[in-house]
Amino acid sequence: MSLARTALRLGVIEALRSHPVVEAMCPGRVYDSRIADFDHGEPVPVIVVTTEELAGEPWNEQNGGEPFNDSCDLVLEIAMTQLVQNSDAAFLYSPETDSEMEASLDLLEECASSIVTLGRPTPRSPRPTAAGKLLMSAVTRRVSKRTSSRFASDQTGEKLAIHLLTFRVELKGEQIDSYEIAPGPFGILPDPLRTIAGAMVEGSSGYLTCQLIAERLALTVAPVAIPPSQPVVTPDQAPGTLPTSFSVDLSQVP
């Protein structure tokens, strides 16, 4: 289900931001599906969260169709340049050597991997963060594969390194037991997006995105005029008295 991908991205961004090291190194720089190129002048490091290839076999092999056992590639692009710090910049961490920059990217990768796959800041952390726990319990069933690739360049006049971290995430779907719509402003949304939307801070970009989807989906349950399947019965003009005559519209007799 593609809205599970939306839930995955929103959940992962909140989980990453709940990690103290990620939030300290990339405050306000965890992007959702960013299309624009990296700019050499922008603060670093930057994390771009995207969801890419999705594939799944139907749970019911005989009948096919929904629901599917979906797995999705969750891609984190962690980028960093070595910048000369000037008076306007407020970089919390500015690596001065290639080794330091690579270590910074490794550190971010380690933190991201732990929070996305375990829900905890480090494997030794006794408790998950609230957002990490929500991601684990509502969105992901398990992470079955992880790959990491490194890209580097100094052709732009600045040293740039990117770590491309890909997780194969098996997604949770929705167990539909009835046609009832769940209560609340996001009741129309399918799980896991409904659970994620309910945990979003009201007024945040994630909340507004979920609200936009809910408004569109509400069109699917809007009342529509249905033509009557039975003959229209006119009310009895003189109740309590027997009719002296009656007629049957033959076109309505099966």
Add this chain to the structure above:
Amino acid sequence: MASLFAQAWSDASADIDAEFGENLTLYPRAAPTDPLGRADPNARSVPSMERWTVPFVGIFFDKGAMLHAHGRSMADSTTRPVVAEKPMVDVDRLQFGGREPVQGDIVLRHDTETFYEVTRFVVDDLNRAWMHLAEHRAASALVR
């Protein structure tokens, strides 16, 4: 001391803008903060508090092209191409007083009353730069 060539180019740059340039306005934008006070780069942008609106002159290029959306590990031909203009503006960087445009800023082209979003600001030589733009139909509501 600037070279004679740099001085000559500086004079020519103003002449070229006067001859071919048109009026544009830059509306700097920034990421808002969410209700918890955290910067939210995925939200709709708000006017920047650190940079101000700048009227400027630039030479507008709007050459059509056939472009492909890119996918990782996929040939460009996987999806069908889009035929579109590829708007760019050649500008003198000194007009911005050191606070140059960044990705996400909005540009108004006065001739056509069209709004664009800055996608790249690529510095060229001799204080000129290429500002790459993407059409932004909802921007008029953001800046007015």
